Amino acid sequence: MNDDLEFEVERYELFAEPAYNFNFNRRQFLKAFSGGIALIVPMSNLVASTLQQQQGESGRGRGNERVPDDIGAWIHIDENGTVSVFTGKVELGQNIRTSLTQAVAEELHVPLTTVRMVMADTDLTPFDMGTFGSLTTPMMAPQLRKAAAAARETLISLAAEQWKVAPSAVRIVNARFVNHDASKSLTLAEVAKGQKLVKTIPPNVSVTPANEWTIEGTSVAKVNGRDFVTGSHQYTTDIKREGMLYGRIVRPSALESTLVSSDTKAAEAMPGVVVVRDGDFIGIAAPDRQTAIRAEKAVAVHWKAPGQPGDDELFDYLKKNASTERGRSRPVGSISDGMTAADKKLAQTYTVAYIAHAPLEPRAAVAEWNGDKLTVWTGTQRPFGVRSELAEAFHMPEEKIRVIVPDTGSGYGGKHTGECAIEAARLARGSGKPVKLVWTREEEFNWAYFRPAGVIEVSSGVKNDGSVTAWEFHNYNSGASAMQVKYDFPNQDIQFHNSKSPLRQGSYRGLAATANHFAREVHMDELAQLVGMDPVAFRLKNIKDARLQAVLEAVANSFGWDRRKKIEGRGYGIACGFEKGSYVATTAEVSVDPKTKAVKIERAVESFECGAIVNKRHLHNQVEGALVQAIGGAMFEAIQFKNGQILNGRFSRYRLPRFSDMPKIEVVLLDRKDLPSAGAGETPIVGLAPAVSNAIFDATGTRLRSLPLNPR
Amino acid sequence: MANVTTLNVNGKKLRLDVDSQTPLLYVLRDYLNLTGTKYGCGEARCGACTVLADGQMMRSCVTPVGRVSDKQITTIEGLAKDDKLHPLQEAFLKADALQCGYCTAGMIMSAAALFNKNSKPSREEIVKHMDGNVCRCGTYARIVNAIEIAAGTAKEVAE
Numbered sequence A: 001m002n003d004d005l006e007f008e009v010e011r012y013e014l015f016a017e018p019a020y021n022f023n024f025n026r027r028q029f030l031k032a033f034s035g036g037i038a039l040i041v042p043m044s045n046l047v048a049s050t051l052q053q054q055q056g057e058s059g060r061g062r063g064n065e066r067v068p069d070d071i072g073a074w075i076h077i078d079e080n081g082t083v084s085v086f087t088g089k090v091e092l093g094q095n096i097r098t099s100l101t102q103a104v105a106e107e108l109h110v111p112l113t114t115v116r117m118v119m120a121d122t123d124l125t126p127f128d129m130g131t132f133g134s135l136t137t138p139m140m141a142p143q144l145r146k147a148a149a150a151a152r153e154t155l156i157s158l159a160a161e162q163w164k165v166a167p168s169a170v171r172i173v174n175a176r177f178v179n180h181d182a183s184k185s186l187t188l189a190e191v192a193k194g195q196k197l198v199k200t201i202p203p204n205v206s207v208t209p210a211n212e213w214t215i216e217g218t219s220v221a222k223v224n225g226r227d228f229v230t231g232s233h234q235y236t237t238d239i240k241r242e243g244m245l246y247g248r249i250v251r252p253s254a255l256e257s258t259l260v261s262s263d264t265k266a267a268e269a270m271p272g273v274v275v276v277r278d279g280d281f282i283g284i285a286a287p288d289r290q291t292a293i294r295a296e297k298a299v300a301v302h303w304k305a306p307g308q309p310g311d312d313e314l315f316d317y318l319k320k321n322a323s324t325e326r327g328r329s330r331p332v333g334s335i336s337d338g339m340t341a342a343d344k345k346l347a348q349t350y351t352v353a354y355i356a357h358a359p360l361e362p363r364a365a366v367a368e369w370n371g372d373k374l375t376v377w378t379g380t381q382r383p384f385g386v387r388s389e390l391a392e393a394f395h396m397p398e399e400k401i402r403v404i405v406p407d408t409g410s411g412y413g414g415k416h417t418g419e420c421a422i423e424a425a426r427l428a429r430g431s432g433k434p435v436k437l438v439w440t441r442e443e444e445f446n447w448a449y450f451r452p453a454g455v456i457e458v459s460s461g462v463k464n465d466g467s468v469t470a471w472e473f474h475n476y477n478s479g480a481s482a483m484q485v486k487y488d489f490p491n492q493d494i495q496f497h498n499s500k501s502p503l504r505q506g507s508y509r510g511l512a513a514t515a516n517h518f519a520r521e522v523h524m525d526e527l528a529q530l531v532g533m534d535p536v537a538f539r540l541k542n543i544k545d546a547r548l549q550a551v552l553e554a555v556a557n558s559f560g561w562d563r564r565k566k567i568e569g570r571g572y573g574i575a576c577g578f579e580k581g582s583y584v585a586t587t588a589e590v591s592v593d594p595k596t597k598a599v600k601i602e603r604a605v606e607s608f609e610c611g612a613i614v615n616k617r618h619l620h621n622q623v624e625g626a627l628v629q630a631i632g633g634a635m636f637e638a639i640q641f642k643n644g645q646i647l648n649g650r651f652s653r654y655r656l657p658r659f660s661d662m663p664k665i666e667v668v669l670l671d672r673k674d675l676p677s678a679g680a681g682e683t684p685i686v687g688l689a690p691a692v693s694n695a696i697f698d699a700t701g702t703r704l705r706s707l708p709l710n711p712r
Numbered sequence B: 001m002a003n004v005t006t007l008n009v010n011g012k013k014l015r016l017d018v019d020s021q022t023p024l025l026y027v028l029r030d031y032l033n034l035t036g037t038k039y040g041c042g043e044a045r046c047g048a049c050t051v052l053a054d055g056q057m058m059r060s061c062v063t064p065v066g067r068v069s070d071k072q073i074t075t076i077e078g079l080a081k082d083d084k085l086h087p088l089q090e091a092f093l094k095a096d097a098l099q100c101g102y103c104t105a106g107m108i109m110s111a112a113a114l115f116n117k118n119s120k121p122s123r124e125e126i127v128k129h130m131d132g133n134v135c136r137c138g139t140y141a142r143i144v145n146a147i148e149i150a151a152g153t154a155k156e157v158a159e
Helices: A002-007 A026-032 A043-047 A049-054 A096-108 A136-163 A188-192 A225-229 A289-298 A311-320 A335-341 A383-393 A419-431 A441-447 A513-530 A535-541 A546-559 A616-636 A688-700 B024-031 B087-094 B104-117 B123-130 B140-151
Strands: A036-042 A071-077 A083-087 A115-119 A171-173 A176-178 A185-187 A196-200 A245-249 A258-263 A274-278 A281-286 A300-304 A344-352 A364-370 A373-378 A401-404 A435-438 A454-462 A468-476 A492-497 A570-579 A582-592 A599-609 A664-670 B003-009 B012-019 B050-053 B056-059 B072-074
Touching: A026 A071, A036 A043, A036 A136, A043 A071, A043 A136, A071 A136, A083 A096, A083 A136, A096 A115, A096 A136, A136 A171, A136 A176, A136 A188, A136 A196, A176 A188, A185 A188, A225 B087, A225 B104, A245 A289, A245 A419, A274 A419, A281 A289, A281 A419, A289 B024, A311 A454, A335 A454, A335 A468, A344 A513, A364 A419, A373 A383, A373 A419, A383 A401, A383 A419, A419 A435, A454 A513, A468 A513, A513 A535, A513 A570, A513 A688, A535 A546, A535 A570, A546 A570, A546 A582, A546 A599, A546 A664, A570 A688, A582 A688, A599 A616, A599 A688, A616 A664, A616 A688, A616 B140, B003 B024, B012 B024, B050 B104, B056 B104, B087 B104, B087 B140, B104 B123, B104 B140, B123 B140
Parallel strands: A036 A196, A083 A115, A245 A435, A373 A401, A468 A492, A599 A664, B003 B072
Antiparallel strands: A036 A071, A071 A083, A171 A176, A176 A185, A245 A281, A258 A300, A274 A281, A344 A454, A364 A373, A364 A435, A454 A468, A570 A582, A582 A599, B003 B012, B050 B056, B050 B072
């Protein structure tokens, strides 16, 4: 897992930042912990599983331990019997508020409603690296399970002590402790009352195996779902503070611009308007939004921007500026031996465009200064990272800054940074009042960051029996995620090459796994065609991994691959892969209009396996959603740009998948209760694009090797 | 510029004093504290800002408040009656028709407008009517299912 993290070099937006910061220390914990029982998850358990062994705390016995400095999360049962879980993770629609509640309720043997999640508040929750990389389910959930199990055992011994019986004679039934014949019972509150007990997870606490789960493994509804359907949930954009002003930023005319001259007098003369200037930063704070817009327009400003590459020369530019160093990866076997052994050879190039995350809630922040203390509400996947950015921007210690993240209007990897938080805080400091800044959709397109564009070159050799003998793969700029193969190729040389990106780029759902699967799985289809084999049979010939084989066979069965009929204007395509601990296989059926050549995805079937399923309904929802989002990148999403300007940066120019783009979708989930649960927010997105490209070839005989496949 | 001084929202006549050119979206959100209606794009291309005006679908981000000052506005906050959820709200929960939830209010209001002219819409009619609403999380199939559940034309899908 740790290796994977280091390997994800394409999180460009995170470069030059400290990796960890163990800031929720003993002092802060003790401030938050008044009484009751607390179970601590050490940070080291969360950052690297190998470190777990080194956790020497016994946690046994009844005495209080020293509170460690190294807190990653904790569970608190207070003297009223309320169970609170403190984690720095962020809810953005992936439903971890629900799945983590399930994990704790399962082990504590209490109803879901007993458990309250306190998330993503830098004053209340321990440091967390950020909510990305599909890490919550494989890393946070198992630790919270252990903490909850340890809490349960502690509570049971306390109840047993009250009754002077052995702990084995006490059970928890419906959040009540009962003795052997149920003649006595105690509530959580009655057991926790008067206690002040702090423990770290013992090294060998055992948790309920997945095949005995009663709360996890069930389709629990979104725990705070009602707040969303009634409109009462307060996103960052909905927060209002006493005396709050509305912010607006005077944006440069293009990327890389410098300010030549400006005149803000007319704006400053408007009633209630404050103009805040700081270097090239010009911002407005006004009593209402309309006034802020008028003031922004009243600023006369002249910017100078250098000439910059456009999308018409993008792929040449990325190749030309690519690093020639080979990086960390080492070849396997020998490419030249593999090529010599091949009956047929193939070399092809694939490209992917920049695309936008376009979270429906744009970047937003509400900033408020109280003396030298700064509080910022903002929608980000990295509350602690944003706190660091604020500390750096304002030259102040992190203890003076509180970042609070309400459940957020999605992110998809696009909300890792703190630009908007810094801008709002700068306006609030300059105006002396709380300020809300909500980026416009155009700002979100122009001043956030994109999924990297890239060029991928693949050359390979194959024997007539379908075994691939050589696999050379070069990714330029798009990223290294899922670049390694799960196929059984004897000779491989796989390399990622950094390049100079004309646009600001960063994380995206699945990172480069979509690009690398696209190149690999289209190339596999081309090889199958070259040796005259069925695409499924060809893949199976090169697979030894049983889990990959299982998802491929499952999707082929559900789709009816062997029964598919050749119909004019219809095509069928398949792709499979692995990333972040989970396996996926996708089939697509497309229709192609004989006159206009317009492509429609008629049907998509995807099989997915991520170990033991925690919440089948929410997993279904994630997989379906990923497939729909994948349609955009596969079919039509692409950023057009020239000279530092985004040419299609608004919804009327940038097409997003809509209701009418939706194919018939079927999801096949393989539940492996014998395997640990992996995250599922990202990997289901990777298979659609190659499956559709392969289906278009099947229908038309034309190979499309660039994403999006159908840009206009 | 003329100002708007009263507005009928969710069955109540509310007093305010805003420039008639102000988009209805910001009158609701900033002046009336009805923040369930969302900003998504500002050009009527995503539907997050959808409300009802005299029962009809309206994108509030491009509607000057002066144009609706004599109409009955309904927002997401006005759908539930005495704490009892509207059938569409119930159905969205049943069908798990949301992830991040930011588009949800707009989706529900658009669907409510559809029901006002067609109480038993076909799947094709639902898709056509809802095509101006974006769910970036991609829960479209579930939203269609939710609308069908509320219309009584479909049952909840197992997962």
